[in-house]
Amino acid sequence: MTNEIKSAFAMAEDGIDPNIVPKKPLNNGEKMPVLGLGTFGSDSVSAAEVSDAVIGAAGFGQRLFDCASVYGNEREVGEALKIVMDGGVPREELFVVSKVWNDMHSDGDVIKSCKQSLADLGLDYLDLYLIHWPFPNAHPPGCTVESLAPDAKPYIHEAYMKSWAQMEQLVEAGLVKSIGTSNMTIPKLERMLPDCKIKPAVNELECHPHFQQAELFDYLVARDIQPIGFCPLGSPGRPERDCTPEDTVDMEDPVIVKIAAAHGVHPATVCLKWAVQRGLVTIPFSSNPRNYTANLLSTVTEPLSDAEMAEIATIDQGCRLVKGQVFRWRDDQSWEVLWDLDGTIST
Numbered sequence: 001m002t003n004e005i006k007s008a009f010a011m012a013e014d015g016i017d018p019n020i021v022p023k024k025p026l027n028n029g030e031k032m033p034v035l036g037l038g039t040f041g042s043d044s045v046s047a048a049e050v051s052d053a054v055i056g057a058a059g060f061g062q063r064l065f066d067c068a069s070v071y072g073n074e075r076e077v078g079e080a081l082k083i084v085m086d087g088g089v090p091r092e093e094l095f096v097v098s099k100v101w102n103d104m105h106s107d108g109d110v111i112k113s114c115k116q117s118l119a120d121l122g123l124d125y126l127d128l129y130l131i132h133w134p135f136p137n138a139h140p141p142g143c144t145v146e147s148l149a150p151d152a153k154p155y156i157h158e159a160y161m162k163s164w165a166q167m168e169q170l171v172e173a174g175l176v177k178s179i180g181t182s183n184m185t186i187p188k189l190e191r192m193l194p195d196c197k198i199k200p201a202v203n204e205l206e207c208h209p210h211f212q213q214a215e216l217f218d219y220l221v222a223r224d225i226q227p228i229g230f231c232p233l234g235s236p237g238r239p240e241r242d243c244t245p246e247d248t249v250d251m252e253d254p255v256i257v258k259i260a261a262a263h264g265v266h267p268a269t270v271c272l273k274w275a276v277q278r279g280l281v282t283i284p285f286s287s288n289p290r291n292y293t294a295n296l297l298s299t300v301t302e303p304l305s306d307a308e309m310a311e312i313a314t315i316d317q318g319c320r321l322v323k324g325q326v327f328r329w330r331d332d333q334s335w336e337v338l339w340d341l342d343g344t345i346s347t
């Protein structure tokens with residue numbers, strides 16, 4: 001890991017004009033690029049390396065950055081964004097996302113946390129702000145996956161709506177253009193949507209060929225809520241503690257490998273093209289210039305055929321990687337409790 005941030009920004013000669021990267025219209029009239037750079041460095045990529053990637057990717061034409069206070073690097077990402085804007089990229093061209101963490105859901109805290117993210121990122125507004133998880137259960141960094149937060153709670157609708165009301169206030173105050181949810185389920189959205197003054201513009205969900213979440217995806221599209229897919233490559237760099245023996249590897253799937261060979265591209269490109277053509281906004285992480293440039297390029301090169309899209313639709317393995325077990329509220333529960341698998345909100 002290196003800890004020094006690049007100080008120079010330049011548009012790459014072989015970069016992409018950001019205007020040709022397709023955008024998705026949101027339900028409030030805003031528009032969002034179809035592919036962004038994730039900024040969660042897991043345990044292995046330093047804040048300075050993520051910051052370097054933001055500068056390098058922006059120089060290649062990347063304009064969407066998926067940030068969060070819990071990623072612990074918003075100050076360094078903010079330094080990178082300043083370098084990018086000082087280098088000539090107008091603020092309005094950028095689309096910056098942040099998220100409120102689970103320990104900041106209470107009265108006044110959502111607004112406080114958003115203001116802190118704005119200060120760290122060096123911005124006076126966010127393009128999109130999300131409630132990261134629908135539980136107020138925070139765990140100390142580096143804790144084991146078996147540990148629970150003290151006072152951990154299930155989803156409590158009235159409490160969530162109080163947090164959502166603060167999200168709405170952020171829009172009204174002009175600090176945030178769009179608001180959305182993350183890691184929600186259909187039963188929770190069914191409960192939430194009738195009670196919103198401002199409907200979520202997006203929902204961020206885990207989505208990759210081995211975990212397609214078709215029912216939730218269709219539910220969101222039918223309600224004009226833009227799905228943003230995280231871990232689009234199957235998160236090969238995730239920490240060891242988040243890996244289980246049952247996990248499958250999207251980029252090694254024979255169908256993905258075969259389609260990649262037919263197009264002469266890396267399997268990552270196939271995963272990203274599949275996501276975007278399906279209708280997702282997708283946010284792969286990379287700190288490697290070769291990879292983050294290839295990832296953005298995938299949005300403007302030859303698309304997958306209908307037959308290839310249909311074949312990828314058949315390889316879902318139901319393999320959730322971000323299981324969220326640290327957000328359980330009782331020791332005797334397994335991680336499945338977070339995901340309302342029986343169609344009702346788990347208590």
Ligand SMILES: NC(=O)c1ccc[n+]([C@@H]2O[C@H](COP(=O)([O-])OP(=O)(O)OC[C@H]3O[C@@H](n4cnc5c(N)ncnc54)[C@H](OP(=O)(O)O)[C@@H]3O)[C@@H](O)[C@H]2O)c1
Nearest residue numbers: 038039040230231232233234235237268284285286287291
């Ligand atoms: N809302 C939520 O709760 C939530 C949860 C998880 C993640 N997220 C967001 O989603 C983003 C992406 O998730 P993720 O980082 O877990 O998983 P991911 O994007 O599926 O995988 C990232 C990994 O893939 C590698 N990679 C990237 N491009 C590649 C390419 N073209 N060829 C080969 N390997 C490539 C990266 O390595 P290199 O660095 O070497 O390229 C990195 O190890 C996060 O950064 C975060 O912003 C949100």
